[in-house]
Structure formats: C-alpha cells, structure tokens
Amino acid sequence: MTKILFTGLLLAWLAGAATGQERLYDFSFAGEPVERVIAAIERASGTRFAYPSSLLARFPAVTGEFARATLRQVLDAVFVARGITYKLQGDYIILGKQRRPVTVSGTVKDAESRETLIGATVYNPASRRGTATNEHGFYSLSLEEEEARLVISFVGYAPFDLTLALTRDTVIAVELQPSIQLEEVTVIGESLSAWIRNVQPGQVQFPVKVVNNLPSLLSESDVLKTLQLLPGVKTGNEGLAGLHVRGGNADENLYLMDGIPVYNPSHLMGFFSTFNSNVIKRVDFYKGTFPARYGGRLSSVVDVRLKEGNMQEVHGNLSVGLLASKFDLEGPLERGKTSFQLSARRTYMDLFLPSLLRSVTRETDGHGWENYSTGRYHFTDLNAKITRKFRGNDQLSLSVYWGKDYMNYINRSRIENTLGPVEEGSDVSTTYTHLSTEERNWKWGWGNFITLLEYGSRVTERLYGRYLLAYNRYVSTINVKIDSTLSTRREQLLSNYTRSLYHSGIEDVIAKVDFEYNLSARHTARFGGEVIYHTFTPEVSNFTHLSTAGEIDTLGQEVEMKNRARGGELSLFAEDEIVLNHRTRLHPGVRLTLFRAVDATYFSAEPRLSFHYAASDRLSLKASYSAMSQYIHLLAFGGVSLPSDLWVPVTRRIPPMRSRQVALGIYYRPHPGWEFTAETYYKTMKKQIECIDGATILPAYRAWEENVTVGEGRARGVELQLQRQQGRTTGWVNYTLAWADRRFPGINRGKRFPARNDSRHGVNVVVMHRFSEAFDASAAWVYNSGARATIALEMYDMPKIEGVNDSDAPSSPGIPHVEYRNNYQLPDYHRLDASVNYHRQKRWGTATWSVSVYNLYSRKNPFFVYMDGEVRDGTRKSVLRQASLFPVIPSFAYSITF
Numbered sequence: 001m002t003k004i005l006f007t008g009l010l011l012a013w014l015a016g017a018a019t020g021q022e023r024l025y026d027f028s029f030a031g032e033p034v035e036r037v038i039a040a041i042e043r044a045s046g047t048r049f050a051y052p053s054s055l056l057a058r059f060p061a062v063t064g065e066f067a068r069a070t071l072r073q074v075l076d077a078v079f080v081a082r083g084i085t086y087k088l089q090g091d092y093i094i095l096g097k098q099r100r101p102v103t104v105s106g107t108v109k110d111a112e113s114r115e116t117l118i119g120a121t122v123y124n125p126a127s128r129r130g131t132a133t134n135e136h137g138f139y140s141l142s143l144e145e146e147e148a149r150l151v152i153s154f155v156g157y158a159p160f161d162l163t164l165a166l167t168r169d170t171v172i173a174v175e176l177q178p179s180i181q182l183e184e185v186t187v188i189g190e191s192l193s194a195w196i197r198n199v200q201p202g203q204v205q206f207p208v209k210v211v212n213n214l215p216s217l218l219s220e221s222d223v224l225k226t227l228q229l230l231p232g233v234k235t236g237n238e239g240l241a242g243l244h245v246r247g248g249n250a251d252e253n254l255y256l257m258d259g260i261p262v263y264n265p266s267h268l269m270g271f272f273s274t275f276n277s278n279v280i281k282r283v284d285f286y287k288g289t290f291p292a293r294y295g296g297r298l299s300s301v302v303d304v305r306l307k308e309g310n311m312q313e314v315h316g317n318l319s320v321g322l323l324a325s326k327f328d329l330e331g332p333l334e335r336g337k338t339s340f341q342l343s344a345r346r347t348y349m350d351l352f353l354p355s356l357l358r359s360v361t362r363e364t365d366g367h368g369w370e371n372y373s374t375g376r377y378h379f380t381d382l383n384a385k386i387t388r389k390f391r392g393n394d395q396l397s398l399s400v401y402w403g404k405d406y407m408n409y410i411n412r413s414r415i416e417n418t419l420g421p422v423e424e425g426s427d428v429s430t431t432y433t434h435l436s437t438e439e440r441n442w443k444w445g446w447g448n449f450i451t452l453l454e455y456g457s458r459v460t461e462r463l464y465g466r467y468l469l470a471y472n473r474y475v476s477t478i479n480v481k482i483d484s485t486l487s488t489r490r491e492q493l494l495s496n497y498t499r500s501l502y503h504s505g506i507e508d509v510i511a512k513v514d515f516e517y518n519l520s521a522r523h524t525a526r527f528g529g530e531v532i533y534h535t536f537t538p539e540v541s542n543f544t545h546l547s548t549a550g551e552i553d554t555l556g557q558e559v560e561m562k563n564r565a566r567g568g569e570l571s572l573f574a575e576d577e578i579v580l581n582h583r584t585r586l587h588p589g590v591r592l593t594l595f596r597a598v599d600a601t602y603f604s605a606e607p608r609l610s611f612h613y614a615a616s617d618r619l620s621l622k623a624s625y626s627a628m629s630q631y632i633h634l635l636a637f638g639g640v641s642l643p644s645d646l647w648v649p650v651t652r653r654i655p656p657m658r659s660r661q662v663a664l665g666i667y668y669r670p671h672p673g674w675e676f677t678a679e680t681y682y683k684t685m686k687k688q689i690e691c692i693d694g695a696t697i698l699p700a701y702r703a704w705e706e707n708v709t710v711g712e713g714r715a716r717g718v719e720l721q722l723q724r725q726q727g728r729t730t731g732w733v734n735y736t737l738a739w740a741d742r743r744f745p746g747i748n749r750g751k752r753f754p755a756r757n758d759s760r761h762g763v764n765v766v767v768m769h770r771f772s773e774a775f776d777a778s779a780a781w782v783y784n785s786g787a788r789a790t791i792a793l794e795m796y797d798m799p800k801i802e803g804v805n806d807s808d809a810p811s812s813p814g815i816p817h818v819e820y821r822n823n824y825q826l827p828d829y830h831r832l833d834a835s836v837n838y839h840r841q842k843r844w845g846t847a848t849w850s851v852s853v854y855n856l857y858s859r860k861n862p863f864f865v866y867m868d869g870e871v872r873d874g875t876r877k878s879v880l881r882q883a884s885l886f887p888v889i890p891s892f893a894y895s896i897t898f
Contacts, residue, residue, distance in 0.1 A: 027066040027074060034059040037078060041093075045071055051095035055084070103169045103461040103518060105140040107393050108133050108152055111175035114311030114336060116395075118282045119205060120154040120176070128582035129521055135259075135305060136395050136456040138464045140518035152176065156209070169461045173393070204230060204285040211277050213768050213778055215835035215852045220324055223283055223304065224265065224273040229764045231679075231719035231734040232287055233300075234757060234784055242266070244757040245287050246661075246683055247715025247740030248299025251634035256303045258399055260450050261296070263474040263506055263647060267379040267405055268347075274403050274448060278317055278328045279343045279383050281307045288663040288681060289610050289624030292573040292589030293514060293526055298628045298659040298685060308387040308397065309339030319895035323347050333386070341385040350376035369416065375409035395456045404447035411440045438484040446476040452510075462518040466528075468510070475505035476646070495548045503540040504646040506632075509533045514573075527574040534567040534632075538646045538704075567649045568596045569631065575608065585612040595631040600652040604629040620667040630657040633689060635704055653705050658686040673726035678719070685713040690744050711744030713755060729769045731778075736762035742821075753821040760785040774841075779834040786826035789865060791880065792816030793824060816867075826865060827882070832856040845898035851890070858888035 025044055029037055034056050038049050059082065066074055075086050079095060087094045108120040116137025123130035124143055133139045141150075148166050153159040157176035164170070204227075212221045214229070227243060228235050234244045242250035255262040257275070265274050284303040286294065294301045307330065314331030328343035354374045362372035381403035388396045415436045452470035459465050479501050486494040514528030540562050575589030587610035595602045606627040613621045631650050650656050661683040668676045689708045717738030724730050740755040747753070763783040770776040794817040835852035855861075863885040867878055 024068040024070060025066060025074060026068065027064070029062045029064050031061045031063050034062060034078075037062045041071075041074065047071075047091050047093050049093050049095060055095060055097060059084075099145040101142050101520060102145050102166045103140060103142050104148075104150065104166065104172060105138070105169075105458070105461045105518075106172040106174065107137045108139065108154065108174045108176060109137060110157075111177045112310075112312065113315075114175070115281075115308050115339070117154050117157075117176065118305055120152060120157075123151045123153070124148055125151065127521070129579065131518075131524060134464060134516055135466065136393075136464075138393055138456070138458060138516075140462050140464065140516070140524075142462070142518050142521040144521070171393075171461065203288065205283070208277055208280045208283065210768075211280070211283075213776070213837075214766065215778055215780055215833035215854070220272055220321060221277045222273050223275045223277060223280065224302075227285055227302065229766055229780060229782070230285070230287075231721050231736045231762070231764070232681075232717065232738070234759055234762060234787075243300065243302075245300040246681060246717065247713070247738065247755060247757065248659075248683075248685070249688075249757070252297050252299035252630060252657075252659075254294060254297035254301045256301065257401060257450060258304075258306055258452060258454065259468060259512065260452055260470045260472050260510065261508065262448060262450070263472075264446065264448055264476075265302075267381070267403070268377070272324075272379075274381060274401075275304050276326060276328075276343055276345050276381065276383060278319075278326060279306050279341060279385075281305045288661065288665075288679065289626045290608060290628060291526075291587070292575040292591045292606070292608050293528070295571055295573070295591045295593060295606065295628065296569075296630060296632075298630050298657055306383065306385060306399065307341050309341035309385060311336050311339045311389070315898065317895060317897045319893055321893035322891040323349055328383075336389075338386070338388045340387075341383070343383045344381070346380045347378045350378040353377060369414070371411075371413040373409065373411045375407070377405075377407045379403070379405040393458045397454050399450070399452050399454070401448065401450040403449075404445065407442075407444040409442045413438050435487050436485070438482070441479075441481040441483075443479040444477070447474070449473045449475075459515075464516045466512075466514050466516075468512040470508070470510040470512070472508040472510065473505065474507075474647075476503070478502040495546075497544075497546040499542075499544045501542040503537065505537045506647045507535040507537075519576075522579040523576055525574070525576045529570070529572040531571075532569040534569065534649065536565040536567065536632075536647060536649055537563070538565070538635075538648050539563045565598050565649055567598070567631070570594045583614045586610070587612070593629060593631075595650065595656065597631075597649045597651060600650060600655075602631065602650060602656050604656065604658070618669040622663075622665040622667065624661075624663045626661050628659045628661075630659075633657075648704065651705060654689060654708070654710065655687050657688060660684050673724060675721075675723045675725060677721045677723075680718045681716065683715045685715070688713050688742060688744075690742065690747060692746060709744045709746050711742060711747070713740065713742040715740040715755075728771075729767065731765075731767040733765045734763070738762070748820045751820070753823075754788045756788045756822055758788050758822070774839050775837070776839075777834070777836045779832065781830070781832045783828065783830040786828050786862070788822035789824045789826055790818060790822050791824040791865065791867060792818050792878075793880075794819070824865070826862045829861045831859050831861060842896075845896060848895045848897070850893045850895070852892075854889040854891070855886055856888060860884040860887070 023045070025041075027040060027044070029040075032040075042048060062078055064077060066077070072088075075093065079086055080098070083098045085096045085098045087096070104122075108117045108122070109115060110117060116133070118133060118135055118137060120133045120137070120139070121130060122132070122139045122141055124141070126149065127143060129141065129143065131139050131141045143166060145166055148164060150162045150164070150172075151159055152162070152174050154176055156179055158179045160174055160176055162172070162174070164172075208223075211223055211226045214221070214226055224243065227233055232246050235242060243253050244250060245253060255265040262274060266272065267274060282305045284301070284305075286301040286303075287299070290301055294303075309330040309332075311332050312335060314329070316327070316329040318327050319325060324345060324347040326343065326345035328341070330339065330341045332339050353376050358372050358374045361374075362370070364370045381401070383399075383401050385397060385399045390396070413436075416434070450470065450472050452468060455467045457465050457467075480499070482496070482498045484496045510530060510532050512528070512530035514526060517525045517527070519525055571591060571593045573589065573591040575587065578586040578588070580586060587608075589608040591606040591608070593604050593606070595604075604627075606629060608624075608626045610624040611622065615621060632647050633650070633654070635646050635648055661681060663679060663681040665677065665679040670676060688711050690711060691707060692709050715738065717736060719734065719736050721732055721734035723732035738758075738760065740758040741752045742755050743750065743752045761783070762785070763781075765781040766778070767780075768776070768778040831854075833852065833854050834856055835850060838849045840847045840849075860882070861884060863883045865880055865882050867880055
C-alpha cells in the first residue's frame with residue numbers, strides 16, 4: 001500500500017512539473033512590425049528565431065493582446081494564421097513558408113496509339129503517395145507545394161520519371177513508350193508499387209496478353225477460361241464458360257462490358273465467352289471484396305473494358321482457326337482526335353456439320369426404312385466503337401455489341417410398310433404400301449445486343465465525371481416443328497402438324513453517373529448512382545396443332561401465352577480510399593439500392609470495408625468485409641447453360657438473395673519477380689433458391705415459385721498462389737481448399753447438404769516460356785475434386801404380387817432411394833493443355849502459327865453421370881454410367897497482325 005501511495009505521489013509531482021514547464025506569457029502588440037514582435041518573443045522566452053530573410057519581406061503589421069498564453073498559442077496567432085509555419089527545436093524557433101496543397105492531374109496514354117491506359121500508376125516517392133488512372137486514363141494526385149518527382153508506370157511500358165516545381169495546380173499528359181524488353185521479359189502481374197498499395201483482397205488485374213498466350217480450346221483464346229485458372233474459381237461442367245466463385249452459383253457473377261451487364265456471357269452453350277480477346281483493353285476481376293460502385297450479384301465481378309482504337313495509325317488482325325475466324329481493325333478517323341474499333345468473329349461449323357451428322361446418323365434397312373439426323377450451328381458477334389477526344393481530356397464514345405447463336409437440328413424418318421392380299425387364299429395379288437414420314441425440326445436462337453453512349457469529363461483538376469446511357473437486351477427463341485404424314489402411293493391418309501414457339505428474354509434501359517474526386521492527399525472518393533428499368537419476358541409461347549384425315553380437318557388448336565414483368569432499380573454509392581499513413585489505408589464504402597418489382601419493393605444497404613497494411617516493401621496484409629444483394633434469379637435446367645434458361649425478378653414470395661463475406665490476405669514478394677499470396681474467406685448466403693424434391697423449374701415458368709424453396713448457404717476456404725512475373729519463364733501454381741453447403745426447409749429434412757459446386761481441392765499449374773522472339777510455348781494443368789450430384793445409389797426391391805410380377809422374367813430394379821441431396825461425388829477432374837506459337841516478322845507486320853492441344857492425355861472427365869440398367873444372370877441391375885465430352889482435341893490457327 002505504501003509503494004502504491006508513493007508511486008501515485010511521484011506521478012502527480014512529475015505531471016505538475018511537466019505542466020510547470022509550459023510557461024505563460026503576456027504580450028500586447030498594436031500595429032508592430034514583425035521584427036519587433038520577434039524581438040519581444042525572444043526576450044521573454046529566451047529563444048532565438050531562424051528564417052530566410054525573404055520569408056518575412058511583406059509580412060503585415062501585428063496587432064493583438066495575449067494574456068497568460070503559451071508560446072505555441074502566440075506563434076499560432078502571429079505566424080500560422082498568416083501562412084508561416086514554425087518548428088520548435090531546442091532553443092530555436094525555425095520559421096518556414098506554409099506549403100499549399102496542389103493537384104497534379106492529367107491522362108496517361110500509349111505513345112504510339114495515343115489510346116489511354118487504364119490502371120497506370122502515378123507515384124510520388126518522397127511522400128509515398130500515389131494513384132492510378134481511371135477507365136478513361138485520367139488521374140488526379142494531391143501533393144504539397146514543392147519540387148516533386150513523379151514516377152508513371154504501367155505493365156509492359158517503360159516507366160516515365162518526371163521532376164517539376166509545383167507552385168499551383170498542374171495538368172500533365174504523359175505518353176508511355178512500349179517497353180523494348182517486352183519480347184524478352186514477360187510481365188503478367190502489376191508493378192511493385194501498385195501491388196503494395198492495392199487495398200482490395202481478392203482483386204485480380206491482368207493484361208490481355210496473358211489470355212492470348214495460354215492454351216485454349218480450338219485455338220480460341222478466352223477470358224473466362226483464363227479466370228478458371230485462378231484460385232477459388234471453378235467451372236460447372238467440362239468445357240463450359242460459367243464460373244463458380246467461392247461457393248457461389250453460376251448466376252451470381254456480374255459480367256460487365258464497358259460497365260453494362262451481359263446476361264449471357266457465352267457462345268455455343270458455354271464453350272466460348274462473348275468477350276473477344278482481340279478488342280479487350282483491361283480485365284478487373286473481384287472475388288473477395290467489392291468496391292461500392294459494383295452491385296447486383298453475390299459472388300464476383302468481371303469488369304471488361306474494350307479498346308478505344310488507335311488514334312495515330314491503322315492496325316488490324318486476322319485470325320483463321322479450325323472452327324472459327326475473327327478480324328479486327330482500328331485506326332484514326334481524325335488523327336489524334338477520333339478513332340474507331342471494329343471487330344467480327346464467326347464460326348463455320350455450319351459448312352460441314354449437316355453432311356457430317358447425316359453420314360454418322362443415317363440408318364436404313366434397304367426395304368424402305370430410313371432414319372437420319374442433320375443440323376447446323378454457328379455464332380457471330382460484332383464489336384464497334386467510335387471515340388472522340390476533346391480539349392481538357394474530355395472523351396465521348398459510342399459502342400455497339402451484337403452477338404447471336406443459331407442452332408438447327410432436324411430428324412427425319414421414312415418407313416414403308418407393305419401389306420399382302422386383301423383376302424387370305426385369294427387369287428388377287430394386290431398389295432397396299434403405306435408410307436409414314438416424320439420430320440422434327442428444332443431451331444434455337446439466342447444472343448445479346450448492347451449499345452451505350454459514354455461521356456467522360458474533367459470537371460475540375462480534382463473531379464472527374466463519367467456519364468453513361470445504355471440499352472441492353474438478351475433474347476432466346478426456341479421454335480419446334482413436328483410434321484408427320486401417313487399415305488399410300490395414291491393418296492394421303494393422315495397429316496399432323498405441331499408447332500411450339502417459345503420466347504424469353506430481358507431488356508434494360510440504363511442511366512449511370514459516377515464521379516471520382518481527389519479531396520486531398522489522403523482522400524480519393526468515388527460516388528454516383530444508376531437507374532435501371534428492367535423488362536423481363538420469362539415466357540411468351542405459342543402452340544399450334546393441326547390434324548387432317550384425307551381432305552377433312554379433324555382438329556385445329558392454337559394456344560398463346562404471354563408473361564411479362566417489369567422492375568425498376570435505383571442505386572446510390574459512395575466510397576473513399578483513405579491514406580492513414582504511408583503504410584495503412586482504408587477503403588470504406590456503402591451502396592444503397594431500391595428495387596421495385598411487380599408486387600414487392602425491397603431496399604438494401606450494403607456496407608463495404610477494406611483495410612490494408614504494408615508491413616514492408618515486400619509484405620502486405622489485407623482484410624475486408626462486404627455485403628451484396630441480388631434481385632434477379634436465373635432459372636436454369638441442370639448445370640448446363642441452355643438457351644431456355646431465363647431471368648426472373650424477385651417477387652413477394654421470393655425475396656432478394658443476400659451475401660456477407662469476410663476475407664483476410666497476406667501478400668509477400670520473396671524475391672523480385674516472385675509473388676506469394678495466401679487468402680482465406682468465409683461467406684454466408686441468405687435467401688438462396690433450390691428446386692424442391694421431385695420438381696424441376698422448366699419448362700413451366702408459370703409455377704416456378706411453387707417449385708422452389710428458399711434457404712441459406714455458406715462457403716469457406718483457403719487459397720494459396722505462387723507466381724513468377726518476370727523472365728523468359730513465367731506462370732503460377734495455386735491451390736484451393738474449399739467447402740460449400742446449403743440448407744433448405746423441406747429438403748434433406750432441413751439438414752445441411754453439400755452444394756452441387758462443393759469441390760474440396762483445386763490445383764492449377766500454368767507455365768509460359770519464351771524461347772526466342774519467334775517461338776514461345778505454354779502449358780496449363782487443371783485439377784479439381786469431383787463436384788456433387790443427386791443420384792439414387794440404393795434400391796428397394798419391388799414386392800412380388802401374384803399374377804402381376806411373379807414371372808421368371810428379369811425383375812425390376814426396384815424403388816430408388818436417395819440418402820440426401822447431392823449425395824454422390826463425381827470423379828475427380830483433371831486435364832493438361834499445351835500450345836506453341838511461331839511468330840514470323842514480315843515487312844507489313846507479324847504472322848503467327850498457333851498449335852494447341854486440349855486434354856493432352858485424353859482424360860475422360862465427367863460431363864454428367866446417369867443411372868442405367870442392365871440384365872446380369874437374369875436379374876436387372878442398376879449401373880452408374882458417365883458421359884464424357886472432350887477427348888484429346890488438337891487445333892491450329894493462323895493469324896496476321898498489321
């Protein structure tokens with residue numbers, strides 16, 4: 001007790017002594033010159049002033065009364081209030097000029113094409129402050145008034161180093177030269193400074209060069225296939241372009257083309273994506289934390305920005321592949337001011353597919369019986385963009401995308417039946433020949449149309465605005481015709497005609513605005529909003545049936561059905577990147593959304609927060625929290641993307657889906673050119689929908705709410721990646737350990753069960769090597785634990801009923817029993833792809849031969865599994881069979897770049 005009392009008295013005395021050191025002064029100045037004020041302060045305080053003689057040349061006379069004021073209070077009132085700073089150092093008071101904050105802004109462009117660069121880094125090493133260019137290549141950076149050094153860099157370009165005296169707000173347009181070492185050193189990641197300062201965990205940015213270098217199916221490079229090689233990302237089925245990100249469903253990914261949603265991001269039912277890699281400028285992929293400017297989906301954002309077109313010269317590319325060709329052309333309409341970008345892509349499977357299918361499927365017995373199938377398929381897409389640049393870095397662009405898939409399948413059969421004489425034993429030898437014909441014709445067409453007008457403007461040196469108007473449409477049409485006849489040689493006896501026309505789609509009218517505001521050296525804010533008017537067309541169908549017997553119409557029926565729904569969506573967002581110090585950053589944000597459906601209105605507030613701490617120049621720690629909401633559902637049959645899949649809005653009974661995700665990450669550079677990342681996440685998903693037992697969603701849209709139930713899900717996992725970014729040999733290896741499950745009332749007795757995309761382990765190995773300027777090669781190995789399926793693995797024997805099934809014939813397999821939803825794990829999925837490219841420089845450009853092999857060792861991966869039956873030893877048994885899609889597939893392409 002004595003020790004405690006003594007310690008308290010000692011601390012009180014020390015505090016009093018410390019307080020006593022803060023002397024108090026009395027001064028009275030009435031229009032005194034600053035030199036006399038300084039002399040009075042020096043006499044009273046015993047200090048000395050130090051300052052350059054020019055600093056106080058025009059200092060105004062000082063007037064003021066100070067009674068019992070501290071020295072700092074006097075200095076603040078006399079000097080700081082008049083733009084002079086001071087520093088107490090020993091017995092000296094050092095005066096200096098107060099530096100004003102100034103703003104450096106401008107654009108960063110490619111020196112050759114004059115096209116703006118998105119994500120270029122502008123960095124001031126002295127203050128360790130920096131920023132990155134936005135979607136229009138604009139940057140704004142606040143610094144203090146001084147002589148400043150700026151380092152501007154971008155992947156694949158030589159860095160630009162600039163020193164300038166900042167005395168006022170300054171506009172600097174920078175043009176970067178493509179790196180002369182690009183052929184020798186391949187860089188597939190960000191620069192060091194950008195990597196260290198990036199706040200978002202789970203964000204991936206990569207140049208399109210990586211996409212074009214990786215092996216691909218049928219020599220068609222694909223952005224979504226490249227994303228499938230990243231940790232935490234899985235595909236639904238063999239060959240499909242859909243993504244399952246961190247335990248989410250395929251419809252929970254937001255695909256953006258220049259900021260506009262793409263509802264069907266694939267061709268050929270998912271084998272290729274709608275994004276033509278030749279016209280892609282930049283890809284941002286978010287799988288962890290989402291900035292507040294994004295919303296409307298739960299699992300990921302794929303933000304694709306398209307090229308604007310070369311402002312200086314005409315360039316193009318023509319590529320001819322095994323099944324598809326593509327062409328793009330870009331150049332100036334007015335040099336340095338207006339550019340165009342035009343690209344087209346088309347498959348030509350329809351040239352040989354009809355005859356191939358007919359020869360493979362044709363069956364005949366040589367006696368008037370014939371059956372064969374034929375069909376055709378192709379897809380076409382077009383991208384066009386015109387960009388006009390104005391003074392002050394303003395920019396106006398008009399973009400159009402049109403993509404269409406067309407599939408036609410025809411099955412024809414012709415059977416002749418010859419009947420004998422009319423009466424048995426009659427001398428009349430007349431016979432009757434009946435001719436039966438049937439043709440089934442399926443026509444499917446689906447595609448996207450997007451047009452947008454975008455204007456970007458520098459409002460002030462610190463404020464940049466982006467304004468956008470767009471129209472977006474996805475349409476799917478299925479037309480099925482069945483025509484059958486029965487006739488003799490002389491007359492038609494019976495005719496049946498049936499036609500089913502099915503139409504579905506979604507249309508959006510979008511108005512969007514967002515601003516980027518550089519408040520200060522420590523705050524960069526983005527805010528804005530968008531309005532979307534949705535028109536859903538889940539089902540417009542027409543059914544016609546006509547039947548005739550001879551010349552008499554026996555039946556005529558036509559049924560038409562229309563289902564449409566409309567919804568309005570209003571979203572506001574605000575986010576701020578806050579620099580607490582040179583090591584610590586925060587990125588808070590919030591998104592507010594109001595959605596009005598036919599019979600319900602929903603509101604959501606979605607907070608977002610990211611934290612970043614740079615422990616050193618090599619080690620960075622990040623954490624994040626995000627909330628997302630989704631107001632539309634994709635009603636899909638099975639796990640395969642089909643033209644009949646349709647989008648529907650939330651209703652009074654089916655509320656919006658919600659997700660909450662927490663992510664932590666460690667990012668480490670053990671050596672220049674090498675990067676190691678480790679991330680872990682936990683995600684909850686509310687208001688998920690699932691088909692109830694014994695029901696399917698399609699094709700009956702009208703009862704879809706009755707066929708689904710609402711429940712919850714969760715996902716968690718760990719993702720590791722080691723990446724080499726420089727040198728002749730580059731690539732990465734990653735590993736994912738993940739869990740995903742669901743719980744729904746009325747399914748599996750309300751207990752949790754594995755999600756269909758629950759795949760425990762995932763490994764991706766990617767290697768790219770440049771042997772010389774003329775020759776390079778790449779390989780990618782993919783491994784995933786088998787996904788889940790619901791299959792009856794047990795059977796109950798059918799009871800013997802006398803007189804019904806008591807014969808010695810092979811017995812029925814019995815009554816199927818499913819233990820729980822998604823009870824069966826498919827076989828593991830793995831494959832190896834490889835490609836080589838040979839480049840030859842020509843006088844007019846570059847010619848490239850590309851040879852790729854998909855599934856090099858011809859692994860029979862499961863596309864789906866099904867239960868089949870076979871008879872063994874007089875007993876019918878159930879057998880589980882696997883359907884595989886792709887064996888080893890070699891392909892080639894020849895391209896010229898000019």
